[in-house]
Amino acid sequence: MTGPAPLIEIDKLGLVLTTKKRADVTILRDVTFAAMKGEVVAIVGESGSGKSMTTRAIMDLLPAGAVVSGSVRFDGKQLLGQTKRELTSFRATRAAMIYQDPRAHINPVWTVGDFLVEAVVSAGRLTRQQAWQKAVQLLGEVGIEDAERRMAFYPHQLSGGLLQRMMIVAALMPDPDLIIADEATTALDVTVQAEVMKVFRSLRDRHDVTLLFITHDLDLAASVADTIVVMYAGRVVERGPARALYETPSHPYTAALLRARPKATSRERLQSIPGKPTSAAEAGIGCAFADRCRFAADVCRVQVPEGSACPRHRRGMPPR
Secondary structure: OOOOOOOEEEEEEEEEEOOOOOOOEEEEEEEEEEEOOOOEEEEEOOOOOOHHHHHHHHHOOOOOOOEEEEEEEEOOEEOOOOOHHHHHHHHHHOEEEEOOOHHHHOOOOOOHHHHHHHHHHHOOOOOHHHHHHHHHHHHHHOOOOOHHHHOOOOHHHOOHHHHHHHHHHHHHOOOOOEEEEEOOOOOOOHHHHHHHHHHHHHHHHHHOOEEEEEEOOHHHHHHHOOEEEEEEOOEEEEEEEHHHHHHOOOOHHHHHHHHHOOOOOOOOOOOOOOOOOOOOOOOOOOOOOHHHOOOOOHHHHOOOOOOOOOHHHHHHOOOO
16 A cells, blocks of 8 residues: 655756856756655755755746756646646646745835735736735734734835745745745844744644755754755755754765754864865766765765665764
8 A cells, every 4th residue: 555645756857058158067967856745855955066956947947958857746747848838827826936035036116915916816816805815814824913014015124034924925825735945044144044944834734835945054954844855966965854864864975064064062173074066067977975075985986876875974984
């Protein structure tokens, strides 16, 4: 007897871009992971690891010249190769994105109320009155006081934290099954970040929504996610339950990220990762992390470890 199928299932996703300076730049290689209904999956990695491009491939928000391979299935249906009309419907009703800089993704001459209700009213999902009432209710749910009055505000009248909460409400307005938060807390200060993370934690409980949370911060990922996917050089190097991966990482890159993070209770010197990050375009046929890994052997340069574990690391290195 099989269990429920994943809501979103990515299998061997590849992405190649053609630019003015260079043809056939590899961005993603064989990216594979899945998310169940109501699950929070954090995708972690350094800048350039491919985490944001993975989510943009899911939403088909890629630049011209992009060539995508592999499979992206949503609720059992293949997304790759769908018509423009089908993809527009998918983005309008089933999935939503929350970006890093909310001010770059909102019309500054619209009020908060106009911004929140316009999309669902235009799509014919709600009347303007229904949409207005729903927006006020959701603003209250994400901790914005005096929501009715705030609907008349303009973006410049809101702080960064309030504006990001407003973007969360905008994502929730069409009742999507999937929300992708792309570095949605990076631009916020620590106190506001904690408040926004509290809102994210309540999304699944209140709305049963699947969340893909993109971040470079493993601590942050572990605090909100059920599953963590670690990416490096356009590949998934490790994935697994959040607590198990955080406490006993299997890949040297994951362990190195954990050692490099600051600890409030320790004065030990941070252990930086030697060398420079490798891009997917620079990666060879083996493990892209091999040149930075103290456990690398000749086999690592010609063969990528199977699954989400690195046997050499497990045998030769403590978790952290």
